[in-house]
Amino acid sequence: MLSQPNKKNIKKKLNSIYRLDYSKQDLGVYANEIFRVINIHNKFVKKRKKIKISEKTSVLICYADSLLNGNRGKTIKIFKKFYKKKLDHFFEIIHFLPFYPSSSDSGFAVKDHYQVDKKLGDWSDISSLSKNINIMADVVINHASSKGLWFKNFLNNKSPGKEYFLRVNKKFDISNVVRPRENRLLKKISIFKKDNLLWRTFSDDQIDLNFKNPRVLLRFVKIMINLVNHGVTIFRLDAIAYLWKKSGSKCVNLKETHEIIKLLRLVCNSLKSKPIIITETNLPEKENLSYFGLNNNESHWIYNFTLPPLLVHAFLFEDSTYLNKWSKNLPSTKIGNNYLNFIASHDGIGMRPAEGYLNKKSLSKFFKRLKKNGGQLSFRKIQGSSKKVYEANITLFNAFQKTDSDKKGKYFLERYVSAHAIMIAFEGIPAIYFNSIFGTSNDDYRYIISGNKRDLNRYKWNKDKLENLLKNKNSKQNAFYQKIMNLIFIKKQNKAFHPNAKRKKFYFGKKIFCFKRTSLDNKQTIYNITNLSSEHQKLNIGNKFKKYKDLLNKSKSTKNLELEPYETLWLSN
Secondary structure, three states, X not given: OOOHHHHHHHHHHHHXXXXXXXXXXXXXXXXXXXXXXXXXXXXXXXXXXXXXXXXXXXXXXXXXXXXXXXXXXXXXXXXXXXXXXXXXXXXXXXXXXXXXXXXXXXXXXEOOOOOOOOOOOOHXXXXXXXXXXXXXXEEEOOEEEOOOHHHHHHHOOOOOOOOOEOEXXXXXXXXXXXXXXXXXXXXXXXXXXXXXXXXXXXXXXXXXXXXXOHHHHHHHHHHHHHHHHOOEEEEEEEOHXXXXXXXXXXXXXXXXXXXXXXXXXXXXXXXXXXXXXXXXXXOOHHHHHHHHOOOOOOOOEEEOOOHHHHHHHHHHOOOOHHHHHHHHHOOOOXXXXXXXXXXXXXXXXXXXXXXXXXXXXXXXXXXXXHHHOOOEEEEEEOOXXXXXXXXXXXXXXXXXXXXXXXXXXXXXXXXXXXXXXXXXXXXXXXXXXXXXXXXOOOOHHHHHXXXXXXXXXXXXXXXXXXXXXXXXXXXXXXXXXXXXXXXXXXXXXXXXXXXXXXXXXXXXXXXXXXXXXXXXXXOOEEEEEEEOOOOXXXXXXXXXXXXXXXXXXXXXXXXXXXXXXXXXXXXXX
């Protein structure tokens, strides 16, 4: 049974969110329903081992249909076979992007949060996988599909769905709203012969949910417990920063949003399986960091959103200035909290996290280079009619393919591998996008058909084709796979790569990026040293590393170090 302190804390949190609009008696009813579903879960679900975070922890990001096999079988089963054959020894966590029935946005316009899309499989497939690996699943919490049951019921004043979606009147002041997209925010609609304005943060098909209605919050508590019942151990709270809206405010990062995350954390702490929460907040760094909570009582992990744009920029322009400034100021994590490090995902390279680091001139050069490499730019609306780049849409392969100093792309592989070496060695948990493992290039065909810029980096592989390419020692895919998996393999053997191992920054000029990791027991030290340039670089440090070994190239001499173009060293004592 749920302990009295947990009950008290959940009641207190509900009251802090809804006290202005609901009586204590009403909120007591919602609290009791939360207690009931927690108790049912804890009574019938077997206790499983808590996720142990260590240097062995890495995340694989993928869609449940990242691999296809014609019409032969459900895609989760297809993926499971490939995973066991090629990826099982390297990743302890699989992040399946939304696998629910959806009407658009590659799964992020959810029609039914309680079902698995039939083309992908069913709950038994998720449960089966979860027996041997940790599953991370999206809780698409900010919005739902305009074609789902909830919205149909909302229009007909029926449950579930009644009062689930956010509508505002003309008096609601939206002048300060921070936008992540270009689409029109409000949609005029007539419900029961009354004009309403529906809120749509992301697209016309994704209608924002009304969290001012505690029934919506209760519904998502039940959705999360349902996911846990089917083996999910990590929740990715999608677009969580936009959850609460208040007239005249920015409608992002509001206090009530943070309070809701704290309540969800309390719920997770009350479950036997102790699932982990990770917040997806593609925002300037200070705002992103706030989702750990003042007392580390919100998200367990946050995405390290500033790393991708600054890391890609450093390699493209052979300049560690911005990367150095950022890593020097980035606070260290505490045990229990972690950065989730990544360079590529199903989205693009988010540019809001680079605010305060890359200036206007640097951004202009950056976008120009990425466009030359085949990228597209997605924009967000800001006050008035102007707009800013929200993200760059491009695969990592294309992003690193050519630079202003390497116009023929002679060193594309070296840049690619070293960028991953930095990300994997950095403080936090590395997360690698499925397509990045194989050096997948832009899916121009899909983008031309769909017009969706994000589709450039959402290629679906044919399983047989990919396996045949990996058997070919001379194939591009095999080369990338071997290099990236080798990095993960070495990481798993070294305690200085524990996600919370200490990190210290060193400066050897703008052509070099260097940091030191020290294991929690202080017994192992690893220096990550990367040449960001297309020329050889000598480090004038004498015999400082005389007794160190390079984990990536055991034959490398560590006396009077000289780095090859775009070479990374992992020097260990």
